[in-house]
Amino acid sequence: MLTKRIIPCLDIKDGRTVKGINFESIRDAGDPVELAILYSQQGADELVFLDITATVEKRKTLVELVKRIAANINIPFTVGGGISAVEDVALLLQNGADKVSVNTAAFKNPTLISDLSNQFGSQCIVLAIDTKKEEDGEWYVYLNGGRTKTDTKTMEWAKQAVALGAGEILLTSMNNDGTKNGFALDITKALSTTLPIPVIASGGAGTMEHFTAVFKDAGADAALAASIFHYKEIGIPDLKNYLCQQNIPVRL
């Protein structure tokens, strides 16, 4: 049976993890590779590396990092953050990334999605959407790391992206992100039951029950979280054992 995926997300700046914390088993909390190895040993199903490096020159460090990650871990990983050109993606994939995620650049230039999926295949193109529920009760697309509002509804953009060849949707609810009050079940469910491609839910994980809800009630194919794993609030083995007891298929 196909299992639900648990995906830790690592924020990367200048080749180092942001908000790194010391685990007993790793020497350097700021080294993304050490943390990646630890998470993969603990049973993470995939990893996402989100590069928040500001400058173009520093982006070279990302390619070097991707090489080191690929050489050292034996599970799939996605690289995202500021990707806007086919050449960027070619370089990341050639160096061992399994998938790339695109966000703002794809919204501004939707043909980027079709260009990428035609050249590399849909399976490695993840469309990341930052979304916020407004007072009118509708979910809208936000850009630039959530700083810029658009008038486009999330469902419309997601459907368009599927038609263009996106292979998965990584959906982050800005209303929920950082709250630890649970995932945004309504928009996750809306996308997950409407779209023919997998939906990764992100934003709001605080307890193990939140994962049950996003898988059982909202039908997410995968759930992504950062701080609860980084700060050891929830261990991946505990989480997966718990989900298994809840009759949610997971890889143990």
Place this chain on the structure above:
Amino acid sequence: MVAIIKYNSGNVQSVQYALQRLGAASVVTDDESVIRNAEKVIFPGVGHAAPAMQYLREKGLDKLIVSLQQPVLGICLGQQLMCNYSEEGDTDCLGIFNEQVKLFVPPAVGVFKVPHVGWNSIYNLSSILFKGVAENDFVYSVHSYYTALGKNTAATTDYIVPFSASLQKDNFYAVQFHPEKSGLVGETILKNFINLP
């Protein structure tokens, strides 16, 4: 030495890294004599069947692959191209396995997603490739097309329909999933392949 066949397909690097972690020397090449003289050959693949077959034919690699005598392992698209025919781009393939490759068709929207992405279990393991792997262990797959069950099926996975997660015939081995991305289970499978006589 393991020869990894170089052609217009993605993420060959991951296979080489996985072999490196197992301490096996490998080379990515499309050179006929290097491939023919390698102890083992891996035929990887991520991408589309039609341009991949076209490229293999242009380079003469199609005739080379079917004539190889040493153990050959097809991965993902590699497995599909080793079959007779793929619905992807209505493509005639290498014909090592007398099987058809078909598109997953979900019974209803939102019930099964296509591509089939993630960790799924493999069972009815019948190849030496799976020595040390338990029935229903998990492996990682990403694919929209599948190989039907047939007499060469060496492992089965259920997704919409039961399909061939692996095939084997004589010196030809194939897996639909990505052993290079399948954690310790995947490492065991690659190690078994490398250690074949």
